[in-house]
Ligand SMILES: Nc1ncnc2c1ncn2[C@@H]1O[C@H](COP(=O)(O)OP(=O)(O)OP(=O)(O)O)[C@@H](O)[C@H]1O
């Protein structure tokens with residue numbers, strides 16, 4: 001890639017400029033997708049990590065878990081269905097918690113279930129509850145000052161409960177989740193574990209059976225949040241493609257006479273195209289690498305409780321997509337190269 | 351016989367109109383022979399040169415370069431033929447702006463995937479008095495130096511045929527003559543065939559034969575030679 005490298009070095013300034021724009025766009029894409037992932041986890045990690053295959057809810061409530069009300073008997077009824085291996089109740093209540101003797105209120109989402117059942121998350125600290133007045137809390141509550149052994153009371157809920165352990169990634173509707181036992185209440189859903197490949201085998205049509213994905217879409221604000229962020233990401237990809245396309249188009253137009261000379265001197269079109277693609281790939285890779293570095297740096301500076309999640313898989317996916325978008329953007333320049341007529345080199349002034 | 355053109359015509363179609371820029375031109379050029387082509391503007395000189403150099407396909411007639419008829423060649427093969435057998439010198443030097451003098455020559459060998467000629471590049475540059483300019487870029491060279499680099503570039507692939515379209519146009523008459531002298535001596539000493547299109551009648555004494563084009567008609571002329 002004799003030509004490509006020498007040109008990049010010779011015309012450093014213009015390529016640094018375009019690189020700078022690319023880096024900024026890439027950082028923006030990575031930041032927004034990190035935020036989308038972060039917000040998604042903050043809004044629904046408890047559902048995403050729920051140890052259940054499907055949720056059985058009241059039919060006709062449009063996937064909204066909190067609008068579904070089932071009698072407790074639904075659990076037994078569901079469990080009897082042939083394909084269902086395990087069924088436990090799930091009650092979701094938004095509430096606020098306060099440690100005994102403290103005025104401070106913490107917004108929480110109460111997940112009521114059978115704590116001996118499958119839904120109870122693993123603790124990363126402390127122990128699983130044994131008694132019905134013991135609870136597990138999301139670890140973010142620890143940062144808010146709640147400790148293992150604290151007794152807490154919930155607004156709109158009788159009794160006092162003891163925190164025995166903390167679990168990871170248990171957030172719902174941007175609030176920490178507290179798992180407690182609940183009995184004798186109207187429940188929102190029955191979480192079921194089904195036999196391989198089965199979905200609603202043998203269940204009454206009075207129920208809707210939702211996958212966890214469908215439940216996520218039913219969480220108020222979840223899909224709107226994700227949709228608007230994804231829209232921004234898509235726009236940024238399009239912008240990146242256009243910026244690169246226009247840049248390389250203009251540069252290629254400027255170099256057409258030069259390419260004519262090269263063609264007259266005996267350069268194949270493919271040689272020129274390879275050099276152009278090499279430049280696009282080099283610039284994209286360097287910019288993406290710098291942008292990933294910068295985004296990691298920014299991530300370090302962000303406050304801890306900022307919902308921002310940057311996974312390797314997501315970063316790789318974004319990078320590959322950007323590279324593909326850059327190459328697509330350079331297509332119109334390739335057409336210009338193909339159209340170069342070596343005859344123009346005779347008499348033409350490069 | 352390095353270049354053999356037989357009854358070559360070139361017609362440009364411009365919508366419904368057809369324009370015959372080259373009309374039944376025949377010409378043979380041997381090794382060691384330097385041919386000049388003169389003629390008024392628009393007479394078809396560049397068209398003639400482009401046809402001789404496998405840049406344009408003739409509408410009728412045949413062109414053979416070093417025994418290869420170019421009519422049957424695909425685009426790719428024609429390009430390869432230019433790379434291997436033809437050296438072009440253009441009106442303006444047409445150097446690649448981001449390559450230094452050495453790289454202007456190296457690019458030809460890089461494209462030809464020929465690594466053996468590396469020493470040859472340096473020899474050529476020394477021979478043309480450019481040894482102190484090897485790291486310079488085109489915009490740092492004088493017009494004469496640029497044209498000398500362009501001639502060196504035309505020679506670096508050791509071509510059989512050298513084609514020059516008004517190589518002196520951007521130079522004053524003294525520099526222009528030096529450049530033509532250089533081309534002539536390369537052609538004579540290295541046994542190449544050469545064609546030069548020119549406006550400058552003062553350099554015709556350096557050529558072996560002179561042709562005149564008028565309205566696309568090519569004819570040999572003795573009278574102009576002094
Ligand atoms: N691609 C083309 N399409 C149509 N007409 C063309 C084309 N190329 C050249 N011509 C016409 O052919 C004629 C000969 O052109 P050519 O460039 O060969 O002239 P020339 O002798 O080199 O002139 P000059 O001395 O000005 O360079 C001109 O009238 C020109 O307008």
Ligand SMILES: [Mg+2]
Nearest residue numbers: 347395396397
């Ligand atoms: Mg001309």
